Amino acid sequence: MKLKDRVAIVTGAAQGIGKAFAVGYAKEGAKVVIADIADGKETVDAVENAGSEAVFVKTDVIKQEDCDAMAKAAVDRFGMIDILVNNAAMYANIIKKRFNEITTEEWNRVMEVNTAGPFHCIKAIFPYMKEKGGKIINVASSIIFEGAMGMPHYVASKGAVFAFTRSMARELGEYNINVNSLAPGYTQSEGSKVIEKNRAIAGPNPEEISLQKRCLKRTSLPEDMVGTAIFLACDLSDFITGQLILCDGGASFH
Numbered sequence: 001m002k003l004k005d006r007v008a009i010v011t012g013a014a015q016g017i018g019k020a021f022a023v024g025y026a027k028e029g030a031k032v033v034i035a036d037i038a039d040g041k042e043t044v045d046a047v048e049n050a051g052s053e054a055v056f057v058k059t060d061v062i063k064q065e066d067c068d069a070m071a072k073a074a075v076d077r078f079g080m081i082d083i084l085v086n087n088a089a090m091y092a093n094i095i096k097k098r099f100n101e102i103t104t105e106e107w108n109r110v111m112e113v114n115t116a117g118p119f120h121c122i123k124a125i126f127p128y129m130k131e132k133g134g135k136i137i138n139v140a141s142s143i144i145f146e147g148a149m150g151m152p153h154y155v156a157s158k159g160a161v162f163a164f165t166r167s168m169a170r171e172l173g174e175y176n177i178n179v180n181s182l183a184p185g186y187t188q189s190e191g192s193k194v195i196e197k198n199r200a201i202a203g204p205n206p207e208e209i210s211l212q213k214r215c216l217k218r219t220s221l222p223e224d225m226v227g228t229a230i231f232l233a234c235d236l237s238d239f240i241t242g243q244l245i246l247c248d249g250g251a252s253f254h
């Protein structure tokens with residue numbers, strides 16, 4: 001087991017890719033804190049079925065006080081924090097539309113959740129993680145290299161996540177904390193289904209486009225992200241920091 005007795009916080013783990021991370025970490029022996037604005041009970045059950053322990057902490061990552069309470073709850077329950085996965089994002093609720101129809105409020109909301117959220121979470125866990133080091137994984141997206149119609153705020157926010165990752169890697173290296181980005185390609189999560197259903201502009205079907213571009217000719221599922229997330233959380237990646245790993249079946253090369 002690659003994460004035996006490690007304690008991991010996964011934000012946005014009530015569904016989709018975050019849920020897959022939580023279950024994947026549990027199978028490797030980690031105890032998991034499920035932090036989400038939505039109910040995380042299903043994920044807690046899934047982690048327990050995988051043979052480990054989990055706790056759900058209702059957390060809105062745009063609120064520093066929620067993130068502080070999340071970190072405290074992790075330490076109260078499991079004694080430490082070894083891994084933070086900043087996975088929560090404003091994604092499913094985005095209505096794809098022309099850039100000039102996006103309001104400042106919509107732009108700011110996406111930026112707040114997707115960029116201030118990881119910032120708040122790292123601030124919250126730092127007092128605990130700095131004592132013996134750890135791993136931080138910020139979930140970006142392959143979309144930052146490709147662009148996409150109808151969601152410039154989301155694309156910009158994920159570009160910021162990668163830039164923030166580089167910056168945090170520089171700041172936290174002296175504490176033996178590795179900070180990396182995992183960039184999924186288009187993946188069939190609950191969020192992806194909702195976003196395509198709600199789109200307000202016509203556009204190509206992202207699943208078809210991605211399938212054409214991928215070297216590996218199959219659908220990307222949340223479980224396809226898990227191996228990379230385990231690698232970046234375990235000892236095998238101890239000398240890797242500030243990097244971005246694209247996990248998109250070879251759809252894009254950068």
Ligand SMILES: NC(=O)c1ccc[n+]([C@@H]2O[C@H](COP(=O)([O-])OP(=O)(O)OC[C@H]3O[C@@H](n4cnc5c(N)ncnc54)[C@H](O)[C@@H]3O)[C@@H](O)[C@H]2O)c1
Pocket residue numbers: 011012013014015016017018035036037038059060061062086087088089090091092093113139140141142143183184185186187188189190191192
């Ligand atoms: N699915 C894809 O195609 C894809 C591709 C590239 C990157 N990503 C990224 O991967 C991550 C997971 O994506 P997904 O497809 O599973 O998304 P999803 O929309 O299915 O799930 C996102 C989760 O984040 C939670 N969340 C949203 N706002 C929150 C907040 N303010 N505080 C706490 N939790 C909040 C939601 O409740 C939900 O459980 C996201 O960072 C997303 O941007 C997804």
